[in-house]
Amino acid sequence: MEAITARGLNVYYGGFHAIKDVTVSVAPRRITSLIGPSGCGKSTLLRTFNRMNDLIAGVRVTGDVEIFGRPLYGEDVHSLRRRVGMVFQRPNPFPLSVYDNVAHGPRVHGTTNGKELDEIVARSLSAVGLWETLKDRLREIALSLSGEQQQRLCFARLLAVQPEVLLMDEPCSALDPISTTRVEELMQELKKDYTIVIVTHNMQQAARVSEDCGFMLLGELVEFGRTDSIFTKPSDRRTEDYITGRYG
Amino acid sequence: MRIAPRTTQAIAKGLLLTATASAVGALVFVVGFVLAGGLRHVSWSFLTEPILDMGRAGGIFPAIVGTLLMVLVSVGIAAPLGIASAIYLAEYTREGRLTQTIRFGINCLAGVPSIIFGLFGFILFVNILGLGWSVLSGGLSLAAMILPTVIRTAEEALRSVPTSYRDVAASLGATRWQVVTKSVLPYAIPGILTGVILGIGRSIEETAVVIFTAGSAVQTPTSVFDSARTMAVHFYILAREGISNENAYATAAVLICTILIINTTAYTLMHRLMRGRRAA
Ligand SMILES: Nc1ncnc2c1ncn2[C@@H]1O[C@H](COP(=O)(O)OP(=O)(O)OP(=O)(O)O)[C@@H](O)[C@H]1O
Numbered sequence: 001m002e003a004i005t006a007r008g009l010n011v012y013y014g015g016f017h018a019i020k021d022v023t024v025s026v027a028p029r030r031i032t033s034l035i036g037p038s039g040c041g042k043s044t045l046l047r048t049f050n051r052m053n054d055l056i057a058g059v060r061v062t063g064d065v066e067i068f069g070r071p072l073y074g075e076d077v078h079s080l081r082r083r084v085g086m087v088f089q090r091p092n093p094f095p096l097s098v099y100d101n102v103a104h105g106p107r108v109h110g111t112t113n114g115k116e117l118d119e120i121v122a123r124s125l126s127a128v129g130l131w132e133t134l135k136d137r138l139r140e141i142a143l144s145l146s147g148e149q150q151q152r153l154c155f156a157r158l159l160a161v162q163p164e165v166l167l168m169d170e171p172c173s174a175l176d177p178i179s180t181t182r183v184e185e186l187m188q189e190l191k192k193d194y195t196i197v198i199v200t201h202n203m204q205q206a207a208r209v210s211e212d213c214g215f216m217l218l219g220e221l222v223e224f225g226r227t228d229s230i231f232t233k234p235s236d237r238r239t240e241d242y243i244t245g246r247y248g
Numbered sequence: 249m250r251i252a253p254r255t256t257q258a259i260a261k262g263l264l265l266t267a268t269a270s271a272v273g274a275l276v277f278v279v280g281f282v283l284a285g286g287l288r289h290v291s292w293s294f295l296t297e298p299i300l301d302m303g304r305a306g307g308i309f310p311a312i313v314g315t316l317l318m319v320l321v322s323v324g325i326a327a328p329l330g331i332a333s334a335i336y337l338a339e340y341t342r343e344g345r346l347t348q349t350i351r352f353g354i355n356c357l358a359g360v361p362s363i364i365f366g367l368f369g370f371i372l373f374v375n376i377l378g379l380g381w382s383v384l385s386g387g388l389s390l391a392a393m394i395l396p397t398v399i400r401t402a403e404e405a406l407r408s409v410p411t412s413y414r415d416v417a418a419s420l421g422a423t424r425w426q427v428v429t430k431s432v433l434p435y436a437i438p439g440i441l442t443g444v445i446l447g448i449g450r451s452i453e454e455t456a457v458v459i460f461t462a463g464s465a466v467q468t469p470t471s472v473f474d475s476a477r478t479m480a481v482h483f484y485i486l487a488r489e490g491i492s493n494e495n496a497y498a499t500a501a502v503l504i505c506t507i508l509i510i511n512t513t514a515y516t517l518m519h520r521l522m523r524g525r526r527a528a
């Protein structure tokens with residue numbers, strides 16, 4: 001079953017038509033990237049999948065979207081967001097301890113047992129490669145970590161609620177190149193268990209990490225397919241212009 | 249003629265320093281003056297004895313109890329109500345005509361002289377609702393008076409919490425209520441508390457409202473339905489009617505100490521709270 005399918009999806013910010021008739025399906029346990037020039041609607045499309053756009057006044061969504069076969073608006077938004085989680089552009093841990101950051105989600109969802117939380121924290125930190133470094137520093141405030149560690153911690157905080165889909169909006173744009181490479185390796189690890197959709201401005205990154213790729217322009221999904229074929233033989237002229245750098 | 253940047257810098261620094269020094273100096277002078285004049289008349293019996301002969305003799309025990317009760321009632325009502333309103337305004341509504349109107353109203357109320365609240369309380373609580381001159385009427389009127397301040401500071405404190413906290417919490421599947429209680433309120437508490445402390449201070453120092461709505465009984469109130477006077481009112485009456493200068497000063501000194509104690513406790517508590525949460 002597809003992880004995400006959208007048919008005739010439109011998103012409006014008030015009168016502004018931000019996503020235009022997008023039809024796409026995202027395969028499970030793979031990395032799908034969304035590329036395109038600034039303002040083309042990548043973030044908007046991504047945020048549609050966990051209904052984060054609904055928090056913005058005046059947003060209207062039409063069309064059919066299903067997450068693992070379940071209609072996007074067919075279930076309670078809180079359980080949907082639990083299944084479809086998000087990593088943001090800037091590392092944004094809470095000003096709490098490492099432990100409390102990771103335990104935040106499980107606590108919100110009702111896990112209060114200390115031992116259970118300990119296990120979740122250990123498991124989530126291990127999954128993002130932070131356990132060895134931080135297992136003795138769990139009480140340390142998260143803001144004292146490096147940028148890369150903070151972003152990994154944000155991954156861990158998300159994994160702690162056991163989502164199925166990970167949405168990432170330019171997750172490496174605040175990191176240096178070495179950290180970026182390591183976080184990309186982490187994504188390769190994570191895709192064994194999770195479906196990942198990543199928005200990136202960096203075409204090399206899209207080429208490196210993703211199996212599938214979508215190119216967006218002015219709210220339209222111009223082309224969608226295997227990443228290698230998008231980059232080697234794009235079928236649309238506009239895609240070709242963009243990836244060869246003839247676009248802004 | 250151009251003034252060298254270094255000179256401007258020095259002048260600016262000097263002016264600012266003078267301004268700060270005079271502000272602090274005036275404060276220290278006033279507080280020092282009152283404490284110096286009053287503290288030597290303060291004794292244990294002054295704190296624990298009833299008011300005798302209209303305040304010429306005895307102590308101020310009833311006024312201390314009256315003050316604490318009145319503050320408890322007013323803050324006990326204004327803090328929950330004000331914080332709830334602020335949460336509603338900052339977290340549960342979208343900016344629009346309605347919120348703008350509410351905010352405009354709150355700002356107007358914040359600027360209304362306290363005597364108006366006294367009159368309002370006298371008409372509504374004392375007369376219409378038949379609560380009479382009582383701690384309850386006084387506390388309710390004081391609550392109305394400090395409510396705008398509490399709401400304003402609390403709303404500001406909530407708004408200063410980064411949006412990303414809300415986004416992250418929501419993206420993890422938290423409900424609006426969970427977002428507010430777990431990811432916004434904890435970080436706004438210092439600001440909210442500051443507003444509450446301001447409210448406590450204004451309740452303690454208020455005279456007009458209290459005289460209108462709680463009367464000025466010299467007996468120790470035993471329930472919120474009794475009339476009572478606060479230290480501020482007691483001081484006002486002693487000084488205005490020339491009853492006893494010594495006791496007026498002594499009362500003022502106790503009043504100032506009370507405020508200092510409350511503020512210090514509140515801020516210590518706040519810091520402990522913050523540090524506790526960080527470490528937890
Ligand atoms: N809250 C909003 N209200 C109104 N318009 C918005 C809002 N958010 C985004 N838009 C508009 O929708 C369009 C798509 O924005 P979006 O943020 O999805 O683009 P993007 O492809 O992610 O851009 P970038 O690469 O710069 O992040 C833009 O034209 C933007 O101006």
Ligand SMILES: [Mg+2]
Binds near residue numbers: 043044
């Ligand atoms: Mg974006």
